[in-house]
Amino acid sequence: MLEQIKLHNFKSHKNTQLNFDRSRLHALVGKNSSGKTSVLQALYYLSQLTNSEAKNIFHNERAPQFITTIGQDNMSVTASGFWGDNERQNWEASYNWQSEATRQGIPTVLWEPDETPKFWVQSGRLRKPIFTSLSNAPKFIRESLDSAVHLNLAVTNLTKAAYSDAIKPLIEFDGSGLAPTLDYLRGEAIEQFQLLQEMLKRIVPGVREIGVRRAKVTVDRQRLIEVDGKSISYVENQEIVGQEVVLNMNSGDRIPAHAISEGTMLALGLLTVLMSPDRPNLVLLDDVEQGLHPKAQRELIAVFKEIVQQNNNLQIIFSTHSPYIVDELTASQVHVLSNTKSGFTRSKRLDEHPDVEWAKQTLTTGEFWDAEGEDWVLAGEIDD
DSSP states (O other): OEEEEEEEEETTEEEEEEEOOTTSEEEEEESTTSSHHHHHHHHHHHHHTTTSOHHHHSOGGGOHHHHBOTTOSEEEEEEEEEEOSTTOEEEEEEEEEEOOTTTTTOOEEEEEESSOOOOEEETTEEEOOOBSOSTTSOHHHHHHHTTOEEEOOOHHHHTSOBOOOSSSOOOOTTSTTHHHHHHHHHHHOHHHHHHHHHHHHHHSTTEEEEEEEEEEEEEEEEEEEEETTEEEEEEEEEEEEEEEEEEEETTEEEEEGGGSOHHHHHHHHHHHHHTOTTOOSEEEESSTTTTOOHHHHHHHHHHHHHHHHHOTTOEEEEEOOOHHHHHTSOGGGEEEEEEOTTSOEEEEEGGGSTTHHHHHHHOOHHHHHHHHOSGGGGTTOOOO
16 A cells, blocks of 8 residues: 655655555645646556556656756655555655766666665675666565556547457546446446446436447558568558447436536546456546536545445545545545645645644534635745
8 A cells, every 4th residue: 555655856846745544545635737637647657667667658748857847857756655454565666867977867766675675786885776667576566556547537538439359448548448348347247347337326316227339430450561572551440340338317218428428427437447357456536526516526435435445455546626525535635735936836634734623623624625725735834
């Protein structure tokens, strides 16, 4: 389980530290551009390093120099936590980048399990070995971070007919692939599918049944032709049979996904990820309340709590602007982010507010945050 993350010179986070309680359900709140999504991105990049080299994670628009705080020549993200309850194993993992010529701007990765760290002797001095991925890290570190998902679901993608040739289809970051994933759950994980359906009906009472039907899908196929003895690659559009989501609602049967409300489809997408048999241990969600009525928002968090309780290794971290969502959490589950005049992010847990004990007696968590806002996070600090 993740217990702490430190961001140093990562986008607007010059020096940010978040400490997570044991609830495994955590909200990031704050004004627009306060650095909430950056926290989720930083964690997601770390998780990707369990299966891929740093050079594959940090490239193009994600190149280290573009996600490093403006004016700085180094960046690091460090996460720490533990794995297992009976035989707890503490761990720490990080990725770092420096623009020094000797490092050639290549990100490096470090980890440290709860044991005497191994060092290499180089030029008569002790020096930690340098790696470019977490693939060789101890298994419990990889299990803690492996297969994390960062979701920013788009309704247009959730409602599209789709095709997958994967044995176990998965929803993509943007919501693509919902129909094949539901079709797999319906056929191969019937109990999970039924639970998912019941949870969606709680959040959106107008839903009666989730369905999937066959639909035409246009896919791009990579082809090769040979011209004058040379192979030339080209893309061919091909129409094949895939699936699309349909819902039985109180208002009618077999309603196609594109005719369903935004909030209903977003809730269905989130639940499909969380109820998958290959559920990740870390789920990172942007703007979790999109399109949902306040009562549905409350029910969504109630469902999240149940899913977390049933899965000991699952942890959900999400950003939100809704006091109704925050109402369902305790102050220690809420991380308040704010920006200094220079644009740097500062963060404190809501239970660090000086009036938190008084607030517990008179206000809900959402009311307390709504009344106090974010300015208190900067109280007494000197701007950078």
